[in-house]
Amino acid sequence: MTVYLLKRLAIALATLVLASIVVFAVLEILPGDPARLMLGMNASADQVELLRNQMGLNAPLLLRYLHWAGGLASLDFGRSYTYSVPVIDLVRERLAVSLPLALIALALSTLIAIPVGLYSASRRGRVGDTVAMGAAQLGVAVPNFWFALMLIYVFAVWLRLVPAGGFPGWGPGAWPALKSLLLPAVALALPQAAILARVTRSALIEVLNEDYIRTARAKGLPYRAVLWRHALRNAMIPVLTILGLQFAFLLAGTIIIENVFYLPGLGRLVFQAITQRDLIVVESVVMLLVAAVIAVNLLVDLSYAVVDPRLRSRP
């Protein structure tokens, strides 16, 4: 078990370091001089050169990488070229939108998918199952940003229940903020829920065919108890795997969804930073997202051991 944990941890760290090298290298080849961009077209070559020196852009490549990576590790991301504030402040501000959004979406998707998967698996082949899986098949095919547009049309334009976009901030209280995150979260969650429901169903069906399920039923346990206590627990591994993978999809999905709803979140920040060539912001946010994905996958790996005691006894 300890060896397994240490190995997973080492792999995660190595992936993180490699990812940072890739991000750094990719952004090195980005066309456009950030110093020139900051000063504008009228600046003289001398001024640009001076600023390049100040920003450390003329230092050797390896030195710059080490400086940047060291900064990342201590959460000192540097300053944004376009906003002229420390990147960490920007990130903190934007995270207050994106993190609740992703968490609400993840919770919604799980709360929809697991019961639907359970329902479908327990009524396999019957009308309820066919309808639920048909809906899931449709849900997988719906692009989340189109679904978002349709939600805006129905709930914001037509019924006027929620705002069509924008974010009031957490200052005026939690309710207005949550209200403006509701539609984006639903738009993000639905396609994910469709995938998760399908996986839950097929994992459950496989488990329900096992001998120990028959034994549990034979000893007189009610079907419901068998389903929740024995079947669902054993079907958790594929479900957790997909949940972990979906986290990456969710993060990427926020980029588009935040653009649809004009939410000032991380996704919109990174998209704008890319178009404005604000390299430091791009590097930092991308690394943050990659680190989040790696961390979640590590967590999923570790949770296997919690769900499946057999893994714990493995060397």
Added chain:
Amino acid sequence: MTLRADIPDETFTGILAKAFRNTAFVTGFVITLLILAMAILSYVWTPYDVTRLVIADKTQGPSLAHWFGTDHFGRDILAMIMVGARNSIAVALVAVGIGMGVGVPLGAFAAARGGLVDEALMRVNDLVFAFPALLSAIMITAIFGPGAVNAIIAIGIFNIPVFARVARAGALAIWPREFILAARAAGKSSTQISVEHVLPNIATLLLVQGTIQFALGILAEAGLSYLGLGAQPPMPSWGRMLFDAQTRMVVAPWMAIFPGMAIVVTVLGLNLLGDGIADILDPKSRRQR
């Protein structure tokens, strides 16, 4: 001769009969065929010219003259969806080609070699998986400039590890089989064995994964062109049409409804097709996402 271990003695007509009884396959097949036909038809005929702007006809609702209505330049939405289908299909299909062309040999090679080579290739795979695909696609198109070709490259790159993983997993299941041992005894090299015996036996898996990635590619292309990073105007694309529709939702909701439905129907058709193929050729196989 190629040994095919996984398909029991079933005749071609037997498989065909099974296919026609499979609802998912038939539905998916018909939808996919219709979408392809629509894209091909658009080369010779569209109800209106998509490059001609008729401002007098702008944002008209669905009617007999314009089945799906017109956009803010008076262009016919149906004609734009037809022409847009070309772009979606081309981008997604070539991206699948890139993924298969690079990923399958890598995966098969990793499975054949095993050991350090395998471990290293799989770690690189993990690395690519750590980058949210859409985020990286946005970065790639932003670096090299927006456009259909760069969208293909951006989506294609993220198909590579998917196919590598599927090919490797499939190949690993084939390698311990007896007929592989026989081929080895006959003196064949591992490359020969991979090509002649392993690949034909994992072709089904790859075909199913191919349709899934095709569907995901259509979704990804729509996302990129929605953000303005895919095909550039005047070339119509489904994602771009949705972007144009967003600010005009109140006056012209049809501008958003129909292109979105085109995406949903296409992706649904491909997913059903993939499910159907998996069901028919290998009832035990499960979709991997």
